[in-house]
Amino acid sequence: xxxxxxxxxxxxxxxxxxxxxxxxxxxxxxxxxxxxxxxxxxxxxxxxxxxxxxxxxxxxxxxxxxxxxxxxxxxxxxxxxxxxxxxxxxxxxxxxxxxxxxxxxxxxxxxxxxxxxxxxxxxxxxxxxxxxxxxxxxxxxxxxxxxxxxxxxxxxxxxxxxxxxxxxxxxxxxxxxxxxxxxxxxxxxxxxxxxxxxxxxxxxxxxxxxxxx
Numbered sequence: 535x536x537x538x539x540x541x542x543x544x545x546x547x548x549x550x551x552x553x554x555x556x557x558x559x560x561x562x563x564x565x566x567x568x569x570x571x572x573x574x575x576x577x578x579x580x581x582x583x584x585x586x587x588x589x590x591x592x593x594x595x596x597x598x599x600x601x602x603x604x605x606x607x608x609x610x611x612x613x614x615x616x617x618x619x620x621x622x623x624x625x626x627x628x629x630x631x632x633x634x635x636x637x638x639x640x641x642x643x644x645x646x647x648x649x650x651x652x653x654x655x656x657x658x659x660x661x662x663x664x665x666x667x668x669x670x671x672x673x674x675x676x677x678x679x680x681x682x683x684x685x686x687x688x689x690x691x692x693x694x695x696x697x698x699x700x701x702x703x704x705x706x707x708x709x710x711x712x713x714x715x716x717x718x719x720x721x722x723x724x725x726x727x728x729x730x731x732x733x734x735x736x737x738x739x740x741x742x743x744x745x746x747x
Contacts, residue, residue, distance in 0.1 A: 539564065539644035540659070541739060542652035545666035546701050546712065547615070548673035550723040550731055554666055555648035557732040558739065562646070567638045569649035569656070570618065572631045574609040575599050577617035593621040597630040612681060612688075612696075619700045622650075625709035632656070650704055653715035662742035663718035664735060670697050672724050 541558055545551040552568055559566035579596030580587045587593055608614065621627050632655075639645050639657045647656060653663035668676075674694035681688050704712040714720065719738040723731045 539661050540639050540657050541646045542657045542660040542663040543648035544650055544652050548677045549666045549668045551648045551666040554732055554735045555646050559646045561736055564644055564646050566646045569635050569647055571604045571609055573618040573622040574614050575603045576621050577614045578609055587617045587620040590624040590626055593624050594626045619703050623703055623707040628709050650712040651710040653718050655710045662739040663715050664721050665714035665718040666721045668724040673697050
């Protein structure tokens with residue numbers, strides 16, 4: 535690949551953005567970073583140290599961690615996800631993780647990052663940007679199914695409430711709120727299979743790259 539290619543994939547929880555970003559990484563042969571794992575790593579540290587995720591100083595104290603922590607499967611638990619949504623709202627936490635994400639995006643050859651503010655804050659000059667969404671009920675159905683398969687007994691209504699609460703925190707936080715970048719292509723996965731969503735994502739990226747050529 536002659537020129538670096540940076541692809542930003544944003545969207546709310548359980549929209550399919552992570553699956554799509556990983557598929558794009560395989561398709562283009564680029565490194566991928568799920569930036570949500572950075573906040574989950576902070577959350578895991580907060581839980582381990584028995585600190586208060588709502589206290590910014592407590593969360594900031596947990597921002598220094600090795601990259602190896604991102605491979606811990608424990609980061610993907612629902613409990614860690616809920617705490618991550620809380621700590622990610624703190625401006626000083628976002629500032630502490632900002633350069634880490636920017637360095638990943640700016641590596642030679644390019645990269646693919648997914649999160650909530652990639653196209654607006656982390657990589658505003660990305661070659662292509664996608665904003666992936668789905669209805670809250672469909673996202674809750676997906677998350678509920680994942681949790682049940684993992685042996686976690688939780689009601690659908692509880693999962694739906696958590697999804698809506700997380701959306702509200704992400705959209706209303708004062709620092710880097712979740713929103714669609716003005717130049718991002720919208721991809722609604724509500725009624726698409728994984729395969730169809732991935733193919734649509736590739737087509738949207740190709741169209742953006744062609745338009746800029």
